């Protein structure tokens with residue numbers, strides 16, 4: 292997938308340039324921000340409760356048969372494990388140690404959903420069936436021709452061994468080229484395949500002249516199928532009255548004599564977005580030409596009535612890809628204008644009919660829209676996010692869209708659900724949950740004033756972008772410049788929450804204790820996505836506090852795949868905990884291993 296920050300660049304959130312400003316240093320979770328200034332809230336209760344906990348003796352004997360001498364006050368155990376947890380947070384030997392830049396450059400490369408998730412028939416049922424038939428007929432020829440073509444290009448472009456294959460080509464391709472969402476197949480290869488053997492063969496050699504596409508192979512991308520489009524709104528309103536941040540605002544460093552082009556909207560004929568076209572400018576952070584390419588290909592795949600596909604492929608997609616690869620600005624401009632001209636000829640009603648019968652859109656298209664809003668609202672003010680206290684709870688880091696899509700699916704987050712992000716940063720996860728899952732409410736709470744301001748900017752930009760693409764805007768709410776501790780709105784929403792996200796990767800043990808208290812009233816069935824196990828290191832059941840929700844969590848551990856989080860390219864782990872009705876019996880085995888004597892009989896415990 293595209294990068295919000297391009298590879299090879301120091302991240303816009305580099306840890307190296309972090310400031311320990313007064314503002315950042317003064318924050319604690321018992322504070323509320325009003326207009327960027329801090330106001331202390333009296334809240335001594337949490338400290339008091341911690342102390343109470345610490346003096347409780349652990350009464351395990353009846354259950355584990357632990358001798359009196361083995362009994363330890365829970366508080367001491369907790370104290371030790373808390374110390375260890377905090378020590379591990381920054382251990383240089385741990386996989387999770389903070390790298391030089393906590394927020395490092397995001398990695399290039401698309402995490403494409405596997406064919407398990409793919410449903411080719413969703414997007415274009417007729418074409419796909421035809422494509423499959425055609426593919427079968429010409430499979431052998433295709434393979435030979437395609438591989439020859441790729442190999443030829445490899446030799447031509449890189450001068451290396453042709454057997455290096457397609458991935459190699461992408462690695463060695465010119466920079467601007469690799470900034471696309473590149474995959475080995477163009478969507479048009481499948482979607483537009485011809486019915487007959489002869490036709491298919493002809494189309495194959497033509498398709499092979501496109502070595503790349505701006506977007507992934509949509510047949511391998513998961514479709515999102517909740518009610519996405521605001522068809523009623525689109526029927527009633529043909530004019531776009533919003534003012535999204537134009538691409539040109541991000542290309543100010545480009546030479547003013549550069550060519551500009553307007554990219555027309557498929558849904559609102561009165562609106563076009565201006566872009567600067569300059570293939571020789573440094574586009575490592577933001578590449579307007581690649582964004583145009585992706586938007587055009589997604590629009591054709593999703594919004595175009597099927598009868599216009601062939602023409603779109605010949606007059607727009609092919610020339611767009613060719614001119615991009617050659618870095619030919621004039622030809623690129625012509626291709627964009629050909630697209631604009633084609634859009635003008637498509638009756639709006641035909642587009643709305645297409646949307647009415649659409650079964651879903653690729654999740655990567657939604658990621659693209661999130662990305663567009665993100666670069667326009669966060670990039671220009673990204674430096675402000677570096678103003679946090681080093682190694683504090685306020686260190687800023689992000690979960691990336693492909694990871695969130697996966698985690699949302701694992702939690703079965705769906706329309707009608709309530710999603711909550713505690714420590715929502717600039718609002719990315721809240722916006723994605725709303726757009727991708729159609730939540731009844733997507734809620735975020737953020738304490739940092741700068742991140743809060745960016746949340747507001749990004750939320751507004753996202754809403755404008757949704758309207759531009761005819762997408763429904765689902766309820767979103769933020770509690771900004773406020774802590775989630777001692778926040779009555781948070782307390783209230785948590786009791787109804789279906790999926791709770793806590794990016795607690797960098798939270799210290801004191802904060803984790805506060806979160807433990809906060810989540811006590813989560814409902815049964817609620818899923819919690821966290822980067823650290825909520826049942827921390829050395830957790831053991833306290834039989835004076837058996838009702839503690841931590842005892843009722845079924846915790847599942849998963850591997851983070853590459854490109855899941857902004858602060859490391861390496862993998863790692865994350866946890867999904869489900870609130871159970873009753874105690875999670877694995878506590879007695881997993882957590883007690885090696886520390887208690889096992890009884891011969893299996894343990895039975897009922898609340």
Ligand SMILES: C[S@@+](CC[C@H](N)C(=O)[O-])C[C@H]1O[C@@H](n2cnc3c(N)ncnc32)[C@H](O)[C@@H]1O
Pocket residue numbers: 319320321684685686687688689690691712713714715716717719720736737738739742773774775776794797
């Ligand atoms: C690592 S960022 C996570 C951002 C976002 N949830 C994500 O995962 O992409 C953690 C955020 O939690 C915020 N935070 C820390 N303590 C908080 C508190 N007590 N109340 C509200 N937000 C808090 C920090 O300011 C920071 O923006």
